[in-house]
Amino acid sequence: MSIEFTATVLGSARIGPNRELKKAVESYWAGTLDAAALESVARTLRENTWRELVAAGLDSVPVNTFSYYDHVLDTAVMLGALPERVQGIGSELDRYFAAARGNETVAPLEMTKWFDTNYHYLVPEISPATTFSLHPEKVLAELEEARALDVPARPVVVGPVTFLLLSKAVGGSAPLLDRLDEILPLYAELLTTLADAGAEWVQIDEPALVADRTQSEIDCAKRAYDFLSAVSTRPAILLASYFGDLGAALPVLASTGIEGLSIDLTVPGTVEHVAVVPALASKHIVAGVVDGRNIWRTDLDRALATLASLMGSAGTLAVSSSCSLLHVPYTLDGETDIVDPLRSWLAFGAEKVAEVTVLARALRDGTESVSSELDQARAALESRRTDPRLHDAAIRARLEAGVSVDRTPAEERRRAQAVRLDLPSLPTTTIGSYPQTTQIRLARAALRTGQIDETEYVSRMQSEIADVVALQEKIGLDVLVHGEPERNDMVQYFAEQLSGFAATSNGWVQSYGSRCVRPPILYGDVSRPKPMTVNWSEYAQSLTGKPVKGMLTGPVTILAWSFVRDDRPLAESAAQIALAIRDETIDLEEAGIRIVQVDEPALRELLPLRSKDTAAYLEWAVRSFKISTSGVSDDTQIHTHLCYSEFGEIIDAIVDLDADVTSIEAARSHMEVLDDLNSVGFDLGVGPGVYDIHSPRVPSVDEITESLRAALKAVPAERLWVNPDCGLKTRGAAEVERSLRNMVQAAAALR
Numbered sequence: 001m002s003i004e005f006t007a008t009v010l011g012s013a014r015i016g017p018n019r020e021l022k023k024a025v026e027s028y029w030a031g032t033l034d035a036a037a038l039e040s041v042a043r044t045l046r047e048n049t050w051r052e053l054v055a056a057g058l059d060s061v062p063v064n065t066f067s068y069y070d071h072v073l074d075t076a077v078m079l080g081a082l083p084e085r086v087q088g089i090g091s092e093l094d095r096y097f098a099a100a101r102g103n104e105t106v107a108p109l110e111m112t113k114w115f116d117t118n119y120h121y122l123v124p125e126i127s128p129a130t131t132f133s134l135h136p137e138k139v140l141a142e143l144e145e146a147r148a149l150d151v152p153a154r155p156v157v158v159g160p161v162t163f164l165l166l167s168k169a170v171g172g173s174a175p176l177l178d179r180l181d182e183i184l185p186l187y188a189e190l191l192t193t194l195a196d197a198g199a200e201w202v203q204i205d206e207p208a209l210v211a212d213r214t215q216s217e218i219d220c221a222k223r224a225y226d227f228l229s230a231v232s233t234r235p236a237i238l239l240a241s242y243f244g245d246l247g248a249a250l251p252v253l254a255s256t257g258i259e260g261l262s263i264d265l266t267v268p269g270t271v272e273h274v275a276v277v278p279a280l281a282s283k284h285i286v287a288g289v290v291d292g293r294n295i296w297r298t299d300l301d302r303a304l305a306t307l308a309s310l311m312g313s314a315g316t317l318a319v320s321s322s323c324s325l326l327h328v329p330y331t332l333d334g335e336t337d338i339v340d341p342l343r344s345w346l347a348f349g350a351e352k353v354a355e356v357t358v359l360a361r362a363l364r365d366g367t368e369s370v371s372s373e374l375d376q377a378r379a380a381l382e383s384r385r386t387d388p389r390l391h392d393a394a395i396r397a398r399l400e401a402g403v404s405v406d407r408t409p410a411e412e413r414r415r416a417q418a419v420r421l422d423l424p425s426l427p428t429t430t431i432g433s434y435p436q437t438t439q440i441r442l443a444r445a446a447l448r449t450g451q452i453d454e455t456e457y458v459s460r461m462q463s464e465i466a467d468v469v470a471l472q473e474k475i476g477l478d479v480l481v482h483g484e485p486e487r488n489d490m491v492q493y494f495a496e497q498l499s500g501f502a503a504t505s506n507g508w509v510q511s512y513g514s515r516c517v518r519p520p521i522l523y524g525d526v527s528r529p530k531p532m533t534v535n536w537s538e539y540a541q542s543l544t545g546k547p548v549k550g551m552l553t554g555p556v557t558i559l560a561w562s563f564v565r566d567d568r569p570l571a572e573s574a575a576q577i578a579l580a581i582r583d584e585t586i587d588l589e590e591a592g593i594r595i596v597q598v599d600e601p602a603l604r605e606l607l608p609l610r611s612k613d614t615a616a617y618l619e620w621a622v623r624s625f626k627i628s629t630s631g632v633s634d635d636t637q638i639h640t641h642l643c644y645s646e647f648g649e650i651i652d653a654i655v656d657l658d659a660d661v662t663s664i665e666a667a668r669s670h671m672e673v674l675d676d677l678n679s680v681g682f683d684l685g686v687g688p689g690v691y692d693i694h695s696p697r698v699p700s701v702d703e704i705t706e707s708l709r710a711a712l713k714a715v716p717a718e719r720l721w722v723n724p725d726c727g728l729k730t731r732g733a734a735e736v737e738r739s740l741r742n743m744v745q746a747a748a749a750l751r
């Protein structure tokens with residue numbers, strides 16, 4: 001019989017409290033750190049993480065949650081499912097990184113959103129030729145490492161159903177769940193191996209089961225867990241669900257022989273569902289009452305009430321975070337700029353672990369044993385509820401009075417803009433950012449530490465802008481950008497200037513691979529004290545006769561990449577942010593900017609996991625974009641930019657945005673998006689990305705010409721724009737110049 005644990009989290013951050021892993025991995029890629037030194041950094045990070053979790057009082061600690069790049073890629077490695085094209089690469093580590101990032105000769109795996117979070121995983125490719133085989137070395141090594149330190153380790157793996165549902169079938173593969181029977185024996189073998197290595201529990205993550213699933217997919221999940229629970233020598237199985245409600249899959253999973261199930265209790269409705277599944281009475285329920293993906297301090301009284309209501313329905317109960325702590329920063333320690341009362345409202349990773357242990361103690365020893373923690377939580381909650389910054393009467397009045405989102409019909413706008421802009425056919429442009437060089441980042445760091453003053457910083461950024469404008473003129477682009485050097489991040493930059501948001505100084509969260517973001521905290525009503533981008537755009541425009549695009553981030557994306565309020569609907573915050581962006585577009589127009597781009601790369605990302613919630617989301621998302629963009633005159637051209645997603649499900653919403661020009665990621669999906677747009681009658685300007693900016697490879701003129709020819713089959717030349725897939729901030733200066741020259745040459749030849 002397994003020993004039930006009482007306090008855990010479903011996973012932890014791995015990039016390092018000071019981004020140690022990011023720095024080590026990037027040094028390894030640059031050739032300045034060897035593999036042994038990289039492994040030593042990794043081992044220290046793992047050990048520190050485990051020791052902290054044990055010291056905080058967890059009695060079951062997730063392991064194998066470390067990753068050099070991505071845990072889905074790790075699962076592909078574990079199942080012997082790396083694509084053929086990387087197999088020839090000698091070292092295991094380099095093979096792994098080649099699959100993740102590509103190199104001069106090998107294309108990387110595609111990257112996409114991990115459910116509705118801002119984490120991105122690599123999409124495994126499964127072809128008819130893929131022969132799965134088990135490679136448990138990583139999970140075994142981490143288990144052994146942890147056990148050697150006396151850590152009560154619980155290995156975590158991505159489950160077979162989620163793995164196949166998240167993978168991509170290539171080369172004419174049948175639906176991937178048809179391959180379930182090929183990988184189930186490998187998972188069975190893994191379970192036995194882990195049990196032999198001393199694991200009492202294994203956590204198998206199946207978040208894909210909280211989204212809409214067909215009956216046959218749910219049947220597959222049943223088959224998988226009937227099969228795995230029948231393995232004779234194995235650890236107890238904790239099936240982990242998170243990010244949503246299991247719905248119809250809940251009773252099905254409960255009917256299998258698994259011992260434990262984690263439930264995301266931050267999702268409305270899940271508590272009630274647990275109560276009506278009798279089979280859960282024999283299971284260990286891991287109650288995700290501490291929100292693992294937002295940063296608000298937990299309402300401990302409410303969490304205790306939730307736990308109490310589960311008592312009758314669960315066999316045994318453990319307290320947990322709702323999901324892995326991968327999605328929140330490490331700790332509030334060191335966030336000296338975040339002061340009370342805001343600070344008292346927050347809990348980052350370490351503080352959440354402490355909340356889990358307080359709740360577990362309350363269950364074990366009674367609430368009196370944690371009375372002072374409960375009092376502190378109550379006081380913080382009350383101070384948050386009554387803070388005046390949460391309610392700005394002026395903003396609310398403005399929205400209640402109604403904002404017109406009507407624009408003149410697109411054809412009339414097009415005519416007005418053609419006169420004002422006088423662009424050639426197939427106009428060339430870029431998406432906004434140019435390389436964020438070390439020089440730029442160091443200037444910002446120097447401003448932060450007071451080594452340089454604001455005047456010096458502005459002059460350095462202006463010099464970067466001047467260089468970028470000169471470069472674009474030299475290359476011959478038609479619509480220029482200022483290059484966004486002043487932006488630490490396309491969301492944080494705006495949040496730092498809007499009232500109602502707080503920024504962190506070290507609240508790093510992994511976005512993909514070694515890339516991190518510091519999501520701002522939206523805690524109050526939003527307003528714009530003063531223009532945010534006008535000076536930079538105006539300066540760039542003063543250097544050239546060509547049009548310079550103003551560059552803004554849209555309200556949905558600002559919300560998607562922030563920690564959002566949990567006391568008000570997202571739709572309301574979106575409308576407030578939209579008003580601020582609207583005012584900015586009007587100020588840009590007044591400053592002589594003729595084109596304004598409002599980026600919404602996260603439009604698809606916030607799409608709810610359940611289709612019943614889709615229409616309501618798209619309605620407020622589109623409306624907030626239109627609030628942002630409908631304040632300008634007909635001859636000011638509105639662009640938007642969408643990336644990082646499959647757009648099929650939101651294609652109608654893209655039409656509804658009514659942006660004069662939409663630049664959209666297409667290089668990796670081979671222009672299919674244009675056919676999708678045509679199928680819903682989209683007839684505005686469109687710039688399907690003609691090359692993939694995620695890889696350092698420089699596309700040849702021929703390749704780009706081919707992309708453009710493919711685009712011209714779907715879109716008439718009058719509507720077609722020529723641009724890369726996304727911003728260039730992560731690329732090197734030399735490759736950017738060569739790529740853009742080739743792009744401009746391809747467009748010129750086609751004209």
Ligand SMILES: CN1c2c(nc(N)[nH]c2=O)NC[C@@H]1CNc1ccc(C(=O)N[C@@H](CCC(=O)N[C@@H](CCC(=O)N[C@@H](CCC(=O)O)C(=O)O)C(=O)O)C(=O)O)cc1
Pocket residue numbers: 118436438440441442444445487488489490491492511512514515516517518561601644730
């Ligand atoms: C477009 N994407 C974005 C998402 N989310 C966002 N919030 N922002 C995005 O742009 N989600 C989807 C995608 C994900 N893609 C990316 C792409 C690139 C990055 C990235 O490059 N992140 C940077 C950090 C950016 C930043 O905040 N920079 C700051 C601080 C820089 C820094 O580390 N400074 C050093 C000193 C200087 C030095 O040594 O270089 C320091 O403070 O120690 C800034 O520019 O001021 C990254 O490095 O990971 C993220 C998501």
Ligand SMILES: N[C@@H](CCS)C(=O)O
Pocket residue numbers: 431432433490551599601641643726727728729
């Ligand atoms: N304007 C932004 C969009 C990224 S999605 C950029 O160019 O980086």
Ligand SMILES: [Zn+2]
Pocket residue numbers: 431601641642643644725726727
């Ligand atoms: Zn983009």
